[in-house]
Amino acid sequence: MAVKKKVEKPKNRGGAGDGTFYDKVSKTWGFRAVRDGKDFRRKGFYTKTEAKQARIDFVSEIQAKTEEDKMPQSVNDENSKITLEEVYEHYIKYGSYEKRDATLTKQGSLWKNHIKPAFGDRPITSISSGELKNFLIQLYYQGSEFNRFEESYAYGYVEGFLKFFYLLWGYARRMQWISRDTYCVMCEDKGTKLDMPAKTKEDEDEEKIETYTQEEVKKMMERLKDTNLYTALLLGYYLGVRISECFGLMWSDIKWSEKTITIQRQMLMHSPHRTLCPCKTTAAKREIDIPEPLYMHLKEKKKVQDGNKNYYGTSYRDTECVKVRMKKGQDDDLIGGDFINRMKNGQILTPDSMKSWGVKIKEDLGIHFKYHNLRHTHASFLVAVNCPIPTLMERMGHKKIETTSKYYFGSNEIANDRLKEGLKLLEIQ
Template structure:
């Protein structure tokens, strides 16, 4: 490949010779640069792109709006979860449309993105702004992959800082757990509290649980779906990753608790008779298909059989905060479950399987979150395994 610059009249141009392709010589020439320096820079960009990708791409006259629409209609349905697409649409509508829609993709530079992100940092949380950054990166990456732009400008965009709370693990002490369980006794939400604490299930998995998922004989719970609120209705949806489909072992005592709970619900059903609530959800377990189904065996129900949903967490959190002074997040019960296993010396691979993590690194954070109890376990293990008699 050879390239050169030259002056043509009052402006400068560059020419690149890519050699023979398919029996024909492939050359590109661009003119209209005011200075030789501008022409050389443009030439160097072409050379860099060709050396990096083995291809030459011209910037296409396609707007930000057109790229977004194409991505949402063609790419996203095949590669993104429904909830993610809904979030993308909200971010576009509330933040991107007015700012970028009328520009061609190649006209939006790294500095423009940096200015946009910095502006949002003054108004929104770090976590929210990181979400804006990630979606913009997705769109520009898509444009580059489709050869609408000759380079991915996000190689030059400044990455915003990670949210301060990322990586932090908040697990509850035995004293806090006892306080919370005592306060929640005789409330509708006590079952969801116990399930999360004893299984590490995510909140949408907890409330999607059915009795058909509970294997009393083998003391296991099969996690097969999640309950989400989509399009103003409650839906059974696929889990986020293939690893999330799992079988979670439960203790003898928790198995007994669930047996007693089911017996109580069967008794309530008999007492209420025809007045026992019927629950309907939209099943979206198969892509692009949905059916309205009746669910007769939700684990989390009120006394009258009415299904409980993740909306119940608002009451749970408010009650614990106001009555006990504990800042409660339902997801921290999952952290507590994992921390208990880690402190007990359970294999990280086993914990990964129980939590449904797609990567072991997500699980290992519970092991790097070293506690005094883990240190004591390590000392006891060494004490029982290593003898110093030979050195006496």
């Protein structure tokens, strides 16, 4: 049993001349130190000796920090002209010996294709964390000049830039080319340091695979059958499209004779406009087969929509303005596009239209509804019927095979039923 250390009783309960004091409430010793006008107090020590030694250590630490701040901290004129390219070249020549070849190859690619064109000739002291944060945001949401802004980069890939920036600024600090304050602003201070852009909702949804059983899907279909969003539900289930892709679909994307549909854009909200943008990656642009139940529904939907347009006449509300930004620099207006998802009166439906239904489905059916789970369900069912990985990868619009492979390691209703059927073959008649 641990013996509680006895607290030394103070002879002087006031402040001591050596900076120590006794706290009556906690009945422990503490110390006080003043530095740059700031009063630092610490308590919780059992003896006055402990408090005194702690004060000595604390003051020494502050003094050491102050001395470091006085080091070529006063970045002289020569150092202030050191460019980011000079930092990188010095690091490669003298500071990269411990790095693996694969790491240096990756860093070389990031530098040559992206960082050097954007910041290479700039003095490192002139580059702000805000500029670099905007650079990371552009990479994640739009891409770069290197890929002609044809697709955005994966979150994990962009994280590589963040780590590389930290490395370069840390190396510059060790070489005393930037001050400690400059380094702290870029890499340590919570309010100013460089960090990653917020993840898109789609990336968050892709990380965790949640699926619905066929019975749950059937219930949701019955609940939404007479609503404006029934078609959107079917598109998610039968095609496995993302919600932004679903509401970007137009009738002109369908090849009726071949029973295929092309996924080539997504509808996003760039306040205050609804915007049509390219799919997240080049792999996400794809032409896929339409299952027969969905094909028949879409044929009927087209007839009904054309009939509604004739019925409402000039009151048909298909005159909204949607921004078209399918390539860099484009900012065109699209008035009344031939979108598949419209209300009876012609009003356009958007990804936001599905939000309220999540609550209703939960209340009415007890099912946690998230549109992206229809995509997971679609992929999981195809895996259960032994769809080859390359085929599924193409249909889902995945850029990396690792993303597709996740579905082959899960469990779902169809896969379990097929397994039970297969096990019966083991029976000896």
